[in-house]
Amino acid sequence: DAGVIQSPRHEVTEMGQEVTLRCKPISGHDYLFWYRQTMMRGLELLIYFNNNVPIDDSGMPEDRFSAKMPNASFSTLKIQPSEPRDSAVYFCASRLLVYEQFFGPGTRLTVL
Amino acid sequence: AQRVTQPEKLLSVFKGAPVELKCNYSYSGSPELFWYVQYSRQRLQLLLRHISRESIKGFTADLNKGETSFHLKKPFAQEEDSAMYYCALSRGSTLGRLYFGRGTQLTVWP
Numbered sequence: 001d002a003g004v005i006q007s008p009r010h011e012v013t014e015m016g017q018e019v020t021l022r023c024k025p026i027s028g029h030d031y032l033f034w035y036r037q038t039m040m041r042g043l044e045l046l047i048y049f050n051n052n053v054p055i056d057d058s059g060m061p062e063d064r065f066s067a068k069m070p071n072a073s074f075s076t077l078k079i080q081p082s083e084p085r086d087s088a089v090y091f092c093a094s095r096l097l098v099y100e101q102f103f104g105p106g107t108r109l110t111v112l
Numbered sequence: 113a114q115r116v117t118q119p120e121k122l123l124s125v126f127k128g129a130p131v132e133l134k135c136n137y138s139y140s141g142s143p144e145l146f147w148y149v150q151y152s153r154q155r156l157q158l159l160l161r162h163i164s165r166e167s168i169k170g171f172t173a174d175l176n177k178g179e180t181s182f183h184l185k186k187p188f189a190q191e192e193d194s195a196m197y198y199c200a201l202s203r204g205s206t207l208g209r210l211y212f213g214r215g216t217q218l219t220v221w222p
Contacts, residue, residue, distance in 0.1 A: 019128060020148075035211070042214035047159070056209060091156065101210065103156040 006092050012051045012110045014070035018080040024073055025094030033101065034067055035091040043044045043091075049075065055111050114139040116201050119214035125189050126221050133184040135150045135199030145175055145182040146200040146210065156198070159184075159211075169193070189220045 013019055025032050033048040046111040047057040052069045060067070064083070069075040079086055089108050095101040115138045121171040125131045138144060159166050162175040162182060173184045182199060194216050200210040 043212040045209055045212075048209055093156075100158045100161075105155050 004092055004094050004102055006104040006107050007088075009105060010108045010110075012112065013082055014112050015083055016081045017111075018078065019082045019086075019109060019111075021077040021079075021092075021109070023075045023077070023092030023104060025092070026073070026096075026102055027073065029094035029096045029102075030063060030072075031095040031101075032069060033076050033093040033095070033096075034075070034076050035093065037089045037091060037106070038087075046077070077107075082109075084111045086112050114201055114203060114211050116177045116211050116213035117142070118197075118199055118216050120216045121214070122217050122219070124221060127191055128188050131186050131189040131193070131218065133197050133199075133218065135182045135184065135200075135213060137180050137182065137201050138164050139180075139203065140199060141203060144202040145173070146202070147171070147173055147182075147184050148198040148200060148212075150196040150198070152195070159197070189218075191220045191222055194218055194220045200202070 004026055007022045009018055011019060030051050034046040035043050036046055037043045044059055046059045047067045049069045052072055053105055067077045077090060087110050088107045091106045092104040093101045117136045119134050137164055145162040148155045148156050149159045159171060171184055171186045173182050175182050196215050198215045199213040202210050
């Protein structure tokens with residue numbers, strides 16, 4: 001298994017543009033998590049899903065952020081419109097039941 | 113509410129010296145504690161969980177409920193231990209989400 005897959009690995013965009021980050025969890029995992037990592041705030045949980053259903057989205061910064069999980073093998077995190085303060089590394093992670101959480105390589109987002 | 117505190121943002125030691133990365137938590141129930149590590153240009157990965165009571169790469173961590181701490185220790189640091197370390201908490205065996213500390217960047221000098 002290739003592990004959790006994220007795309008793109010790097011994204012540079014201009015303020016106001018829409019950004020879509022993608023994640024493919026490990027096959028068979030029933031939990032999926034989206035995190036944001038910044039120097040100032042460390043690792044923050046944005047939202048997580050269980051069996052494709054959003055369970056806790058209290059970490060989503062504002063309405064500009066949205067996340068979907070249309071099926072067990074795919075999730076997206078969308079930012080519209082993007083702002084410079086959204087610049088960060090965004091991680092996706094997946095987990096089976098109560099076992100170890102596996103992280104993807106991250107997407108480094110730069111908003112100019 | 114639960115909280116994880118890692119008081120040191122940066123920690124530097126020389127190779128062969130003991131190292132301790134501090135983690136304190138606040139949670140009124142029975143937490144499960146973890147240490148995650150992120151080596152340069154690599155994914156964040158699980159290093160240890162307290163329930164396993166094992167030593168990984170020479171690191172150990174003991175859950176001290178009286179002091180609400182879960183410090184990570186290694187008696188003799190190696191250069192390859194240089195990485196970002198995150199302490200994380202889960203609210204009991206049902207897990208759900210993890211609550212992460214802000215991380216400690218460990219540098220081991222030769």
